[in-house]
Amino acid sequence: MFNEIEIKLRATPTTLERLKQHALIKKRSKDGWQRVALFNQYFDTPERALAHSKVALRLRKDGEQYIQTLKTRGQSVAGLSERHEWDWYLDSAQLDISKLDDSCWPAELAELNKATLQPIFSTDFVREKTELAWGRGKQKVIIEAALDQGSVVVGEHSEPICEVELELRQGEPAALLALACELAADLPLMPCDISKAERGYRLFDSASYSLRLPQVSLSAEQTLDDSFAALGWQLLGASQRLAEQYRFNGHWKLLVEWVDLLLSLRALLASPGQAVPRSSTSALRQHLDALIATWQPRSVEGYYEQATREAAPAQFAEELEGTRWGQLSLGLAQLLLTRAWQAERNAKGTKIGGVALGNWLLHQLKDDAEALSTPLALAEQDPERIREQTPRLQRVCLWLEHARGLLELPEVDRFYGELNKLRYFAYVPGSEGLEACQHQAHTVRTLKAWRALSR
Numbered sequence: 001m002f003n004e005i006e007i008k009l010r011a012t013p014t015t016l017e018r019l020k021q022h023a024l025i026k027k028r029s030k031d032g033w034q035r036v037a038l039f040n041q042y043f044d045t046p047e048r049a050l051a052h053s054k055v056a057l058r059l060r061k062d063g064e065q066y067i068q069t070l071k072t073r074g075q076s077v078a079g080l081s082e083r084h085e086w087d088w089y090l091d092s093a094q095l096d097i098s099k100l101d102d103s104c105w106p107a108e109l110a111e112l113n114k115a116t117l118q119p120i121f122s123t124d125f126v127r128e129k130t131e132l133a134w135g136r137g138k139q140k141v142i143i144e145a146a147l148d149q150g151s152v153v154v155g156e157h158s159e160p161i162c163e164v165e166l167e168l169r170q171g172e173p174a175a176l177l178a179l180a181c182e183l184a185a186d187l188p189l190m191p192c193d194i195s196k197a198e199r200g201y202r203l204f205d206s207a208s209y210s211l212r213l214p215q216v217s218l219s220a221e222q223t224l225d226d227s228f229a230a231l232g233w234q235l236l237g238a239s240q241r242l243a244e245q246y247r248f249n250g251h252w253k254l255l256v257e258w259v260d261l262l263l264s265l266r267a268l269l270a271s272p273g274q275a276v277p278r279s280s281t282s283a284l285r286q287h288l289d290a291l292i293a294t295w296q297p298r299s300v301e302g303y304y305e306q307a308t309r310e311a312a313p314a315q316f317a318e319e320l321e322g323t324r325w326g327q328l329s330l331g332l333a334q335l336l337l338t339r340a341w342q343a344e345r346n347a348k349g350t351k352i353g354g355v356a357l358g359n360w361l362l363h364q365l366k367d368d369a370e371a372l373s374t375p376l377a378l379a380e381q382d383p384e385r386i387r388e389q390t391p392r393l394q395r396v397c398l399w400l401e402h403a404r405g406l407l408e409l410p411e412v413d414r415f416y417g418e419l420n421k422l423r424y425f426a427y428v429p430g431s432e433g434l435e436a437c438q439h440q441a442h443t444v445r446t447l448k449a450w451r452a453l454s455r
Contacts, residue, residue, distance in 0.1 A: 004071070004085045006167040007180050009189040009326070010244075013162060016147045020128070024182055025145065028132040038062055038150075040123045042200055043095060045116045051208060053108050056197040057117065059095055066090040070104055071197075081193060082173075121200035125150020125161045131169070132179070141171035143179060152196060154203040161196065164189060177334045184326040191329040193237070194244055202248070211245055211254075213237050220358030220406045224275055225342065227357045228268065231402055232336045235265050240329060247320065250313035252302060259299040262292050265332070267394040271364075274349035280341040287328040294319070300427055358406050361399055365407070368396050369453035379441035383434040386426050386441055393423040415449035 011019070019025060020033065039061045044050045050057055056071040068088040086104045090096055097114040129146040146165040151158045164183075168176045183189060194202075194209065202209040216234040218227050239261040246254040266288045269281045278285075298315070302308040319325060335341065342353065352360070371392060375385035386393075400416040409415060422444055425436035444450055 003082055004167065005082045005173055005176065006165055007176055007330075008081065008192050008195070009164040009166070009180065009184075010192040010320075011147075011162055011164055011187070011189055012321070013149060015187050015189065016128075016149065016162065016164070018187055019145075019147065019164065019183065022183060022186065024179070025130070025132065028134045029130045029145075030133055031131065033128045033130045035126065035128050036062060037126050038124075040196070041093075041119050042121050042123070042197055043117045044120045045112065046118070048120075048201065048205070048208070049109060049112055050117075051197075051201050053106055055106055055109065056195065057095075057100075058197070059090075059093060061093065066093055068096060068099060070100065072104075072106055081195075121152060121154040121204055123150065123152050123161065123196045123200065136171065136175050136178075139171055139175075141175040142169040143167065143171075143176060144169055152199045152203060154200060157203050159199055159203055161199075163192065174334070174338050177330060177337055181327070181330045181334055184323060184330050186323070187326075188321050188323055189326045189330075190243070190247075190320050191240060191326060191333070192244055193240055206249070209241075209245060209248075211238075211241050213241070216402055218357060218403045218406065220356060222357045223354050224272055224357055224360050225339070225353040227403075228272055228276060228353075229336050229339065231268055231398075232265075232332065234402075235261055235268060236329065236332050236336070239265065243325065246313075246316060250316075252309045252312065255295070255312055255316065256299045256302070259292070259295050262288060263296065263394050264398050266292060267391065267398045270391065271395050271399065273352065274345060275353040276341040277344045277349060280344045281335065284328060284331050284335065287324050287331070291324055291328065296427070300429060357403065361403055362407060364399070365396065366453050368392055369450065372396075373454055376441045376445050379438050383437040383441070386422065386437040387433075390423065390426045393419065393426060397423050409452055410448035412449055415444075415447050418444050418447060 041059045043057045043059070054072070056069075058069050060067045060069060066089070068090055070086045072084045084104075086099075088096065088099045095117065097117065100114055102110075125148045127146050127148050129144055132141075132143045132145055134141055144165075144167045146167070148161050148163050148165065150161045152161060166176055166180060180189070180191075198209060213234060216230050218230065222230075239258055242254050242258040242261065245251075246258060266285065269276065269285055269288070298308055298312060302312065342350070345353070372389055375389050379386050397416065397420050400412070400419065404412045404416050418440070422437065422440040425433055425440050427433070428436060
């Protein structure tokens with residue numbers, strides 16, 4: 001058994017050809033590219049018991065060699081995944097269930113009758129691979145780069161495979177992300193945390209692809225640094241899965257949710273003040289601002305205009321042919337993994353980063369309430385003042401969504417709900433939005449939680 005650590009990046013055939021000629025790849029490639037055809041048959045029970053337990057079981061034909069592989073539950077964010085993997089070399093194309101013993105088989109599947117395992121779908125693709133090696137500081141880094149083109153097949157249905165896999169063989173995961181970021185600066189590479197197995201299951205059952213990640217767990221004692229990182233991973237992972245599924249099926253609601261997560265990511269980067277210096281996130285904020293400037297108006301317009309909703313899938317596909325989304329996703333993952341913001345801050349920023357979340361959050365909410373007091377009070381005469389406060393409203397709603405359970409405020413759930421409505425109305429254009437802001441601002445000012453924060 002070993003841990004597989006890799007980054008999966010969706011691409012186009014043209015991008016794969018450009019990647020092989022990229023100066024960084026040519027410089028670090030040791031022995032050139034090798035080409036091999038791979039056929040994989042995936043197995044599960046008719047009830048898909050393995051899929052429900054996040055387990056993949058496949059039989060691969062690699063040249064004349066047959067390899068049985070079991071991959072168990074791991075974690076995957078922004079295309080960077082880590083999973084346990086077992087391989088067995090077999091003499092024939094027959095699944096050997098005797099290999100699936102307690103040393104590798106998940107405990108939650110202990111009662112499963114392995115005789116019920118049967119072929120579910122297959123993947124058939126050509127892989128071109130090379131080994132990259134270089135020195136990073138005092139460490140040697142070895143990464144296998146694999147370019148896969150082919151298809152996932154379920155009965156009469158299929159989906160293309162066209163992707164890059166960068167698998168860490170030696171060195172730290174940060175080196176893997178650093179390489180991906182350098183490539184994504186020049187090439188349209190979309191981080192993708194859906195495996196080939198997940199794509200097969202999605203073709204088999206379109207509802208099987210889960211968009212919802214486990215809710216981030218925050219505690220009052222957790223430091224602001226740890227809370228920032230945990231919430232960042234949560235938002236990044238969720239936005240990545242929404243982008244992938246919208247690319248796949250074009251359902252409008254997914255795009256709206258994706259845009260809302262972009263706004264939440266922007267709010268998160270601005271939240272901790274000196275604890276996360278602006279210099280450490282400037283490039284990420286530029287990418288976010290550019291994406292928001294393009295897609296947030298469309299998400300609002302699409303609420304009223306069917307033509308906007310119908311045009312969006314093609315526009316999103318065009319977006320993915322550029323580098324903005326890849327650079328943002330991989331850059332944010334790199335920031336969170338390396339905690340690069342800590343290296344650029346002063347002593348006061350370090351002190352704030354070490355403050356317990358419960359203490360910081362209450363203090364921050366009181367500051368925000370004070371800043372919002374005048375705009376809310378004047379909303380009846382000048383509702384445009386509310387629209388000027390949308391970044392602050394976004395930040396407050398972000399933390400209330402994920403950490404309101406840590407606050408001793410009266411009716412805190414209602415407070416979050418009503419404030420979130422105000423945030424939404426602030427984005428609605430025209431007189432309709434202004435009128436809604438007027439009424440909602442009055443509602444927020446009458447809440448017990450608001451009065452408690454405004455004392």
